[in-house]
Amino acid sequence: SAVISQKPSRDICQRGTSLTIQCQVDSQVTMMFWYRQQPGQSLTLIATANQGSEATYESGFVIDKFPISRPNLTFSTLTVSNMSPEDSSIYLCSVKALARTSGTDTQYFGPGTRLTVL
């Protein structure tokens, strides 16, 4: 399993500004993921971030809007750039790790960052 922390836990930002969200894992992991959860909606995958390579973005998400860094095997950042009220969401970091009981892979999630853009 993996224990994940995110900073900040929440923030209120002005439109046009940028916010960088940090994700820290208690163990080394190869694959990290960033999700968005808009109000009242399910989770949507933004991108996959592997250490040592460029992030891979899902359809509808671009690097200029959501630049991602992955400097080592325990840390990643997601930046929400030039924010608008439509970016108000919960942003979640996730990692691939072995499930405790089965010995096969699953994803573990951080607590999320609740972003409100005014």
Added chain:
Amino acid sequence: DAKTTQPTSMDCAEGRAANLPCNHSTISGNEYVYWYRQIHSQGPQYIIHGLKNNETNEMASLIITEDRKSSTLILPHATLRDTAVYYCIVRPLYNFNKFYFGSGTKLNVKP
């Protein structure tokens, strides 16, 4: 990618078993069934996953039909803290970024 269908919401009495169904009729042979839950305002919590055999851990049991077209997550003794949205997800074994969340089932555990 295989899709899943879940009821929008379910009620369960505290102390009783909660049985949450999931339909995944287009599942292929190399796809696992995963269950997560999300308690309000928290990150999703991994519960259990399986391929074709029934699985049990300290949180729940997963029953997968023989044809693998549906599954049921069982919480044996539901408590008020089990009130959450439960997501059933089908994922290919070797394509790990294909982890798509549907709408899930809102389980309401009532006293």
